[in-house]
Amino acid sequence: MTLSIEEQRRIGAAIQTAEAKTSGEIVCVLARASSDYLAYATAWSALAALIAPWLLIAFTQFSVQRIFLAQILIFTALFVVSSASGLRHRLVPRRVRRAQAHRAAMEQFMIRGMARKANRAGVLIFVSFAERYVRIIADDGIADKVDPSVWQDAVEALLGHVSDGRIGDGFVTAVEKCGAVLAAHFPPGEQKDELPDRIFVI
Structure with a gap:
């Protein structure tokens, strides 16, 4: 624009x-x-990161440390992707x-x-x-x-x-x-x- x-x-x-x-x-x-709607990108990423450990516990044999690391990586990756301006507005x-x-x-x-x-x-x-x-x-x-x-x-x-x-x-x-x-x-x-x-x- x-x-x-x-x-x-x-x-x-x-x-x-x-x-x-x-x-x-x-x-x-x-x-x-x-x-900038960054609050929505943060909220969606946090929600996914909170859900992920339950799935990893149920379907994997990951250690607590690996699950915790996965949670951090999921939040970070989703936040980076969802905070891109084109996608960020669609989440709202x-x-x-x-x-x-x-x-x-x-x-x-x-x-x-x-x-x-x-x-x-x-x-x-x-x-x-x-x-x-x-x-x-x-x-x-x-x-x-x-x-x-x-x-x-x-x-x-x-x-x-x-x-x-x-x-x-x-x-x-x-x-x-x-x-x-x-x-x-x-x-x-x-x-x-x-x-x-x-x-x-x-």
Whole structure:
């Protein structure tokens, strides 16, 4: 998962263009993953290492020392394999991954200063690549004026592009769609552009 410098510039330009038509703000965040999930790799490896001695006792004549050594080797080998990023995420239940991605999106909303806008018309476009999770979070000012389903079109467009490996195009499309919603409810005014017109890759 990468975004080239050119793609990042395109997204920044799309944000700038969209915000020229509204007093709202748009912030984009692309996360490689919402968590490292190492706790799950540790838990699965420990479980296997705890079960292994019972099997070795039942089906082998190994000494206590060899069983203990086997237990250590099983834990170490499984942890090394399961902590590889591709496999690590598959060991985590989908609902846990979604909950973690949702938590990360809410954290980014606060970290990026979205809630500091006086008119409360900020929109965060968040993608967590490892979880294939897309979320659009609108601050109270705009959320009170539009039905949450309004953002679904942008979410689906972004998900489609992410699935095709065209993350940059997906963000540009989502920015344009969110910008149109903001422009309809928060036309340009004296509100300053307070947040950077760029995508944050974390």
